[in-house]
Amino acid sequence: MPEADTNAKEKQYRPEVPQKMKPFPLKGAQSYDWGMKNRLARTFDPRSGRTVMLAVDHGYFQGPTTGLERIDLSIVPLIPYCDALFCTRGVLRSLIPPQSQKPMVLRASGGPSILKELSNEEIAMDMEDALRLNACGVGIQVFIGGEYETRSIHNMTRLVDLGMRHGMPVMGVTAVGKDMKRDAQYFRLACRMIAELGATYVKTYYVEEDFETVTASCPVPIVMAGGKKLSEIDALKMAYNAVISGAAGVDMGRNIFQSDDPVAMIQAVRAVVHKHTKPEHALELYQTLKEKHAGKRASAR
Ligand code: R5P
Numbered sequence: 001m002p003e004a005d006t007n008a009k010e011k012q013y014r015p016e017v018p019q020k021m022k023p024f025p026l027k028g029a030q031s032y033d034w035g036m037k038n039r040l041a042r043t044f045d046p047r048s049g050r051t052v053m054l055a056v057d058h059g060y061f062q063g064p065t066t067g068l069e070r071i072d073l074s075i076v077p078l079i080p081y082c083d084a085l086f087c088t089r090g091v092l093r094s095l096i097p098p099q100s101q102k103p104m105v106l107r108a109s110g111g112p113s114i115l116k117e118l119s120n121e122e123i124a125m126d127m128e129d130a131l132r133l134n135a136c137g138v139g140i141q142v143f144i145g146g147e148y149e150t151r152s153i154h155n156m157t158r159l160v161d162l163g164m165r166h167g168m169p170v171m172g173v174t175a176v177g178k179d180m181k182r183d184a185q186y187f188r189l190a191c192r193m194i195a196e197l198g199a200t201y202v203k204t205y206y207v208e209e210d211f212e213t214v215t216a217s218c219p220v221p222i223v224m225a226g227g228k229k230l231s232e233i234d235a236l237k238m239a240y241n242a243v244i245s246g247a248a249g250v251d252m253g254r255n256i257f258q259s260d261d262p263v264a265m266i267q268a269v270r271a272v273v274h275k276h277t278k279p280e281h282a283l284e285l286y287q288t289l290k291e292k293h294a295g296k297r298a299s300a301r
Helices: 034-043 076-081 089-095 127-132 149-166 184-196 211-216 232-244 262-275 279-300
Strands: 051-055 084-087 104-107 137-142 170-174 201-205 222-225 249-252
Touching: 034 137, 034 149, 051 076, 051 222, 051 262, 076 262, 084 089, 089 104, 127 149, 137 149, 137 184, 149 170, 170 184, 170 222, 184 201, 184 211, 222 232, 232 249, 232 262, 232 279, 249 262, 262 279
Parallel strands: 051 084, 051 249, 084 104, 104 137, 137 170, 170 201, 201 222, 222 249
Antiparallel strands: none
16 A cells, blocks of 8 residues: 655755756757657766777778777777767677666668669668667768769768658768868858758868868768878867867767777777866877786786
């Protein structure tokens, strides 16, 4: 029998206190429902409003990329240091331990290999499967100016409609063709179109000139893609400049997993993204951790 609520203690209705509700801090996300916001709050650290997402989806069009030959050996040890992992559902099911507490953002487009026209993509995952896999988001390429521009936009808008139905954030990725100019003018156009057509957040490349105009004119958060491998200091400078120019973090791959010490590098990137640590200091952190790891390996031999 449930007990009657006869507690003599005075009830704490507190009519004079307005109901408390923290505003949701992520750019452009105020109007979403609870499930969508909760997935976003797990992806973007609510303390800094930013994310260090680790991108390891490269195999979906280019096979076993350098550094991703054995995801079980090279990437699983990095998971504790990222805020979210961006991977394919195939890798998630086969290689990522389900005990992981980190949010998973799943690659949801695909089709052509690196041998063909890359913009000729389709949606490559059912939203129901993303939900079954407990994903915190899905990501899709959008080829503004590419041969199959309209198709890639329609792929994204279909995914956005499904995402809205199920509370699933959609990351629109600006995919730049080989011969296209990568400048602020192009990325302003691409990011703004992707946001206007409904993406919850946008992944794009950093450009040295006027990157702040790309973030300012995009009404939803931007995460910076890393691109080809740079020296550690240049990669840290790029992440730093992107964040101080308004990016809500990074979705970096090769500059982390192709580093000489990926565990040290991801921690240095974290310092830049979440604490605004200057790149030179983050590099010192990288070097200190790298030496420590080398010492441990030597004493284990
Ligand atoms: C996106 O198009 C790719 O599949 C990767 O997710 C993206 O390029 C990020 O990785 P990276 O930092 O290596 O460029």
